[in-house]
Amino acid sequence: MSKYYNPKRKADWNYGGSKWKLSRSKLELFIDCPKCFYLDNKLGTKRPPGYPFNINSAIDHLLKKEFDVHRAKGESHPLIEKYGVDARPVHHEKLNLWRENFVGVEYTHPKTKMTISGAIDDLWINSKDEYIVVDYKATAINDKIETLDKDHHEGYKRQMEIYQWLLRQNKLTVSDTGYFVYANGNKDAKAFDGKLEFDVTLIAYEGNDSWVEKAIKDAHKCLEGNSIPQAGEECDYCSYREAVTKVEI
Template sequence: MSKEYKRKRNLYNPESLKPYKISRSKIELFIECPRCFYTDRKLGVGRPRGFPFNLNSAVDELLKNEFDQYRAKGTPHPLIHKNGIDAIPHQIKELDVWRQNFKGVQYHDTQTNLLLHGAIDDLWINSDGELIVVDYKATSKKDKIDRLNDTWHITYKRQMEIYQWLIDKNGYSVSNTGYFVYCNADRSRQDFNNLLEFDVNVIPYKGSWSWVSSTIQDLHTCLNDDSVPAPSKYCEYCAYLDATSAVHKHI
């Protein structure tokens, strides 16, 4: 494998002195399937990219602008007030960087020489001085969204817990209760009129981030292993790939 190829693909090199960056989404990828993670980070073949969710990003941006106005005033946003939450948007100089993709909240784990990072949407603070992680979500579903009870919501919960872990590792006091500001666009209206209307719910989630450190250790062991991990039992794609390669051999 040429040096140039390695540099471009940002592949894991255990001999490098530079910390190797692992984002929150790559931790999630490792949890979903160590084989896919290994193929991406060590062998340089990532999953195909999905389409960008531009409408979701627009909602995130607008929410950030709105919460920032209350941050500047030091008062609770009406949604915080309406939900009886003891918090205000936190004014902290680090937030600008903590919100940036590819930077975010970072923690250098010296034991593994991994630089873990993840970009948060917002940060509030309660009257005990604990930092509260806030994540914005936007979608459009028929049913009201006021809880995270679908199986796949585990991804969102882990996302929150990784952010809480990162902030904790940076030496801040973190509340284990985080919030999802969930915006659900109404699709039942008769007319569009160039307007999307959202039902917005603030959903609390009590996180427990004790699993993160051991997962980082496992992920590091995986990166240092010379053998490719087994495919996930629950993924249909590897079985599909095996089946198509078998068919192709006979063409």
């Protein structure tokens, strides 16, 4: 069995276990498909993960290093200046924890007693001392990326809003405006020559986290229930499972 997939993980990692948290990605799964969320978190069997995107992780890592240089100097970044944005990368004593996968920004939701978590990519601040959530994205498409109008961007927007909500629960004053630093690999070069160049754009997004509280309560209700909820629509995993079941009979 692949080291990336463990269909029978230890109960500690399931809902009610000592290591379980409602991460940002789990909440997104609940929104996408309550059935998969329940099978994963309550019954402990999750669908196989995608293979890790190591190139995306490398780009995230390098962007973090690049913005950290400017953070250390207390100055803005050329990309921020190019877009005329009132912001600079900022220090916070918890930033390293908040950026760490499987730790992130945490908050224990009083009504459900669930710990909600999500790891941010970066934190900036504006001249009104409002913190700004920043998320890095990487892709390689032909069009210049300046808007968030594709279907998969809806998840990116929710991601931003959950981070804004989490930081607000941690008593930070957070601007509704967050930013995506979008690195788009240039496929028009004559040859690879061992390097890939990127266009980097900065996209502002006005977040609205008013839905988060209800989503958390709904996810909690789902986990407290004793029946498997309905699946979401248009899922290739379930289509595959159904197709395989039919041909095997």
